[in-house]
Amino acid sequence: MKKNSLLLCLLLALVLSAFSACAARAEAAETDVLSGSLPLLVNKDYPVDESFLPADLVLLTDVLDTSLVRVRNKGIMAVRTAAEALEVMLEAAAKDGVKNWQINTAFRSISEQKNLLENKIKSYRKSNPSWSRSKALSAALRTVAEPGCSEHHLGLAFDITAKGASAFKGTKQCKWLHLHCWDYGFIVRYQQGKEEITGFSAEEWHIRYVGPEHARLIRDNNYCLEEYLASVEPDPDSFLVVGEIEEIGEIPLEDFPVTQ
Numbered sequence: 001m002k003k004n005s006l007l008l009c010l011l012l013a014l015v016l017s018a019f020s021a022c023a024a025r026a027e028a029a030e031t032d033v034l035s036g037s038l039p040l041l042v043n044k045d046y047p048v049d050e051s052f053l054p055a056d057l058v059l060l061t062d063v064l065d066t067s068l069v070r071v072r073n074k075g076i077m078a079v080r081t082a083a084e085a086l087e088v089m090l091e092a093a094a095k096d097g098v099k100n101w102q103i104n105t106a107f108r109s110i111s112e113q114k115n116l117l118e119n120k121i122k123s124y125r126k127s128n129p130s131w132s133r134s135k136a137l138s139a140a141l142r143t144v145a146e147p148g149c150s151e152h153h154l155g156l157a158f159d160i161t162a163k164g165a166s167a168f169k170g171t172k173q174c175k176w177l178h179l180h181c182w183d184y185g186f187i188v189r190y191q192q193g194k195e196e197i198t199g200f201s202a203e204e205w206h207i208r209y210v211g212p213e214h215a216r217l218i219r220d221n222n223y224c225l226e227e228y229l230a231s232v233e234p235d236p237d238s239f240l241v242v243g244e245i246e247e248i249g250e251i252p253l254e255d256f257p258v259t260q
């Protein structure tokens with residue numbers, strides 16, 4: 001009986017220490033993505049690592065006025081400051097008579113990004129049975145970032161469209177957004193003419209929170225984020241969130257095309 005109690009205590013101690021180690025790891029992995037003096041950069045050359053998790057994530061439905069914007073999925077989250085800035089911007093848009101917005105995506109975890117890429121590869125191979133995995137992967141990577149390289153991991157980016165519209169480009173919402181978002185701290189992250197630098201095709205719907213001060217400078221100089229950061233900080237390693245991806249599931253790293 002005594003021996004059994006001792007064993008039980010030992011087991012309990014082990015479980016407790018494993019639990020607190022897990023909790024400490026989870027806490028340590030959270031990053032305050034707005035603490036730096038410059039916006040954080042995540043792209044094909046500068047991925048975040050597997051354990052990356054932004055601090056202060058909130059449900060969009062808790063912050064946004066859903067009479068102004070439809071949140072496509074109740075579970076969509078973003079960093080609180082960015083979500084609150086989005087709410088302020090959408091209220092201003094409503095005052096200008098521009099409503100009927102829709103948020104399709106905000107924060108996305110690395111495992112969600114893996115699934116997204118895998119699904120894209122599968123759908124390419126389904127419609128093109130002769131394609132190798134590597135060919136399907138190259139095609140998929142033209143529109144889906146590899147896990148770790150999506151700006152959505154930061155919790156500061158939103159894919160915003162017009163509710164009910166089949167395409168965002170040309171809508172009054174798109175025109176308003178591209179004219180005013182800068183004053184609310186957002187940038188249109190992937191613009192036409194900057195594809196060679198950002199590594200992504202133009203995306204009229206993808207905005208990224210950087211704060212009004214940086215956003216206005218980026219607008220006034222017609223920079224993309226990479227150009228802006230290079231203009232203020234010539235040594236990129238001092239401002240980047242740099243993480244090496246050691247393992248990204250099934251995808252062979254050598255198959256990734258070189259960033260344009």
Ligand SMILES: [Zn+2]
Pocket residue numbers: 105152157158159205206207
């Ligand atoms: Zn996006």
